[in-house]
Amino acid sequence: MKKATQRIIEKFPNLKEKLNNDENLFLSEEVQELDETQITFLKLACFFEAPDKRSFDLGYLYRSLDNDWLEFALELITEYFRDDTYLIQKPSYSLIKEGSDxxxxxxxxxxxxxxxxxxxxxxxxxxxxxxxxxxxxxxxxxxxxxxxxxxxxxxxxxxxxxxxxxx
Structure with missing residues (x-):
């Protein structure tokens, strides 16, 4: 499991059991019970785990998240590309705020x-x-x-x- 996905599971433990590569995942009843924020993070986690099979539309962030959740999602995306894929090898971008790492x-x-x-x-x-x-x-x-x-x-x-x- 990717580090970024693990952070999502820490915030939303109920998503762990739903996280899979089933093509019909988002049509199932158990996913329909989630709120928009949880669905957005589930889609993001599915992308992190199988980017070659799943895509992620940034529009979900715009439509479903605000304030701290939006900031958390952007932090996860940066972490994913920097730490999980190593596609960003020498990061120059960071959000530094009080309580940051x-x-x-x-x-x-x-x-x-x-x-x-x-x-x-x-x-x-x-x-x-x-x-x-x-x-x-x-x-x-x-x-x-x-x-x-x-x-x-x-x-x-x-x-x-x-x-x-x-x-």
Missing amino acids: FYSMAQFADELNKRGLRYDRQKLNLYFQRGKVPQPDLVIGGVKYWSEKTVQLYGDQEEIRLQGIKD
Whole structure:
């Protein structure tokens, strides 16, 4: 199952059992019981799982979703093409908002501190300048951002490195 599909199933667990490649899926009674939002995400998940067999009309997003649901669907589409298909190999587009999966330098340092690693923004910046911190995953207007994955991996490496020093 694709990562984007898994995120849909997390929001709508009842769609998991309906997710299949049956050509008549959307004519069945069990699908007719879903609301427009659920049907739209089911169609999107079917596309993610079998893009060569299923198409997805962006008009569904326009007609059926708004606000947070529309934003979530667009995020899933970006994630699908970036992470599940690797058709976008060097992403330059991102929606960064509060609570997103990207961290500024200060947030990066805060995450390391939560793990018991003694970092502040200045130390992290110094390590970055020395090439000890990974390159940012995204730079917008000169501001560096690291993905949650990058921050976690770096934290794991630092914990291992520091444990080696203690031993």
